[in-house]
Amino acid sequence: MVDHVEHTLPDYRILPPDVAARMEQIKKRDYVLEIERVTKVFTQKRNRTVALDSIEFGVHRRELVCVVGPSGCGKSTLIRILAGLEDATEGRILMDGKPVRGPGSDRGMVFQKYTLFPWLDVCRNVMFGIEMGGVDRLEAQRQAMQWLQMIGLEQFATAYPHQLSGGMQQRVAIARALAASPRVLLMDESFSALDAQTRTKMQNYLMEIWRKIDITIVFITHDLDEAIYLADRILVLKPHPGQVEEVIEVPLSRPRRAEQMTSAEFLATKAHLEGLIRSFGTSDDMEEEEVTIDLPLLTLVTDQVE
Amino acid sequence: MQGFLASWRLYGRTDRMLRNIFGILAVLLPLLLWSAVSYLPFVWHPQVLITDPGGEEYLETGMRMNRADFARAVTEMQEQHQPVPQGIPSNPVYLPSPGDVLSAFVHAFTSSAPVGAEHSITQAFAHSIRIIFWGFVISSVMGVPLGIMCGSIPAVARLVEPSVDFFRYLPAPAFGALAVAILGIYDAPKIAIIVIGTLFQQILVIANTTRKLDFSLVEASRTLGAKGLRLLFRVVIPGILPDLYRDQRILLGWAWTYLIVAELIGTSSGITWFITQQARYQHFDNVFAAMALIGIVGLGTDMVLGVVGRKLFTWKRENG
Structure with missing residues (x-):
């Protein structure tokens, strides 16, 4: 089935000229974030689970990298190590060439869960990171209001997180992370709790911000459409143990538009990714294999639905 | 009528009016029962x-x-x-009628003359409240910071919690003689008993509350550059504050239960002493009035604290 699709679609590895030129340009830039032979082993009593095995990867400045892989491939562990929330068993993370120790404001993070501080209003939430950087309260407030203006939520400055919708909360969370002026924005399935329409909006919105602000983005997702739509490069991890399977350069030109999701390049990339994920055999969330349920007919024959 | 039936179902709905009616009945029904037993000779009167x-x-x-x-x-x-x-x-002497208790209650507030040999209800009660207040304040000054540190710093938890757990199982009355020997016979040992009874529970309860803070909030604040004392004061404490407040309300009730023990050591005093003395004289109307006073003040304080809590922590309401 995969083969059949690939016959009619172009090779996903062939980049259109504008994308190839852009890729060249990106690769000339320095690495902001380097992952050096990172291995993570979880030990529980006698069980030793290798979550990540010698991951080697570099993220260029102003690049948008997506990490995909079936569940259990350690992609969340990887981003937590990047953020400094977990330590690598072996290997290290370099940030602008310097090894990182623990979490820091140079690596902002947006989580899958809503993590706005519920006791602070929206403005205070955005101010949090600015104030942690040693800026005084008035100046922090001024900057926070600018961020809120940018994300179009300035009229919600005094609202509390529980009064906002999920999409708005994640927008504020992005603004909060960016307001602390990080070099890298790490996003851990940040949009997966949102409904499909809000998610598309948030994706466009993220790219809009990324275009305007000097920021590098590493985005973890299990949604292949999302990965292809957003990324310059996609890092595909395979599970047990988590290793780099492939790094895909996405053959879509920028600025990205929703129409591109039906283009031949997009479909080719997606078909390839789906093939990869299926070949891992452990995925449980994107399987469309025939499911047969052993169930007798419990309805009138005349009422059958198909 | 439909609403009335619905409010008896498992997880059924109630409207505001029904809730108020049930609230009033909750007070009225026991009073009616008591009145019936007291005033209708055919009900009991043995x-x-x-x-x-x-x-x-x-x-x-x-x-x-x-x-x-x-x-x-x-x-x-x-x-x-x-x-x-x-x-x-x-009825037996130990069950005075509501009228008798009410008049004893009113009498306690209107006359300054002592009831029996000891102080009046109000004097005794004021003394009890002073003991509770200082006991609870001293316990909180130590217990709240220690509990928060136990909940947030693993080393402190490992160092402190085993011994706290040990002392928690020693009944506070066991410290009575010791407290008198060390602190004399007046109010100090009584306050000490309240502190001993409250503090150890307080440390463990608050440590637990601190541990239950949504850890992703701590992680989020770390990626925003918060650490050390700022993490503690800007994230941990505001995050647990509503639950901490609720714990303190429960612990205050706890402190009250130790009052009985506390007031019987050293020189007996306070509302407990008043109750035991009056019971000895078989003035059960005074006993009931004193008990009612404790209940009313306890319930009243808790209700006020509850309302204040809801006003203070509006952000908590949505997430339960």
Whole structure:
């Protein structure tokens, strides 16, 4: 089935000229974030689970990298190590060439869960990171209001997180992370709790911000459409143990538009990714294999639905 | 009517009016039951209050005796053709009527003269509240910071919690003699008993509350550059504050339960002493009035604290 699709679609590895030129340009830039032979082993009593095995990867400045892989491939562990929330068993993370120790404001993070501080209003939430950087309260407030203006939520400055919708909360969370002026924005399935329409909006919105602000983005997702739509490069991890399977350069030109999701390049990339994920055999969330349920007919024959 | 039935179903719905009605009934029904038992002679009244001893020698006016014994006394006197003893049905002395208790209650507030040999209810009660207040404040000054540190710093938890767990199982009264030996016989040992009874629970309860803070909030603040004291004061403490407040409300109730022990050591004092003394004199109307006072003040404080809490922590309401 995969083969059949690939016959009619172009090779996903062939980049259109504008994308190839852009890729060249990106690769000339320095690495902001380097992952050096990172291995993570979880030990529980006698069980030793290798979550990540010698991951080697570099993220260029102003690049948008997506990490995909079936569940259990350690992609969340990887981003937590990047953020400094977990330590690598072996290997290290370099940030602008310097090894990182623990979490820091140079690596902002947006989580899958809503993590706005519920006791602070929206403005205070955005101010949090600015104030942690040693800026005084008035100046922090001024900057926070600018961020809120940018994300179009300035009229919600005094609202509390529980009064906002999920999409708005994640927008504020992005603004909060960016307001602390990080070099890298790490996003851990940040949009997966949102409904499909809000998610598309948030994706466009993220790219809009990324275009305007000097920021590098590493985005973890299990949604292949999302990965292809957003990324310059996609890092595909395979599970047990988590290793780099492939790094895909996405053959879509920028600025990205929703129409591109039906283009031949997009479909080719997606078909390839789906093939990869299926070949891992452990995925449980994107399987469309025939499911047969052993169930007798419990309805009138005349009422059958198909 | 439909709403009334619905409010009896599992997880059923109620509207505001029904809730108010149930709230009023919650107070009224026990009072009605008490009144019925007190004022309707056919409900219980197992005894007879003698109003005129008649010819029986061992009877006195104001004495209470079982109905069967009284009937025997009456037939005895009839057989001997002597004056028959007179009496009215009554409840045992330990169950005064609501009216008697109410008048004792009103009396406690209106007259400054001592009731019996000891202080008045209000004086005794004020003394008790002072003991509770200082006991709870001293306990909190130590217990709240220590509990928060136990919940957030693993080393402190490992160092402190085992010994706290040990002391928690020692009953506070066991410290009574020791407290008197060290702190004398007046208020100090009483306060110490309240502190001992509250502190160890407080540390563990608050440590637990601190541990239950949504850890992703801590992680989020770390990626925003918060650490050390700023993490503690800007994230941990504001995050647990509503639960901490609720814990303190429960612990305050806890402190009250140790009052009884505390007031019986050293020089007996306070509302507990008042109650035991009055019970000894069989002034059960005063006993009931004092108990009602404790209940009303306790419930009142808790309700006020609850309302204040809801006003303070509006952000918590949505997430339960």
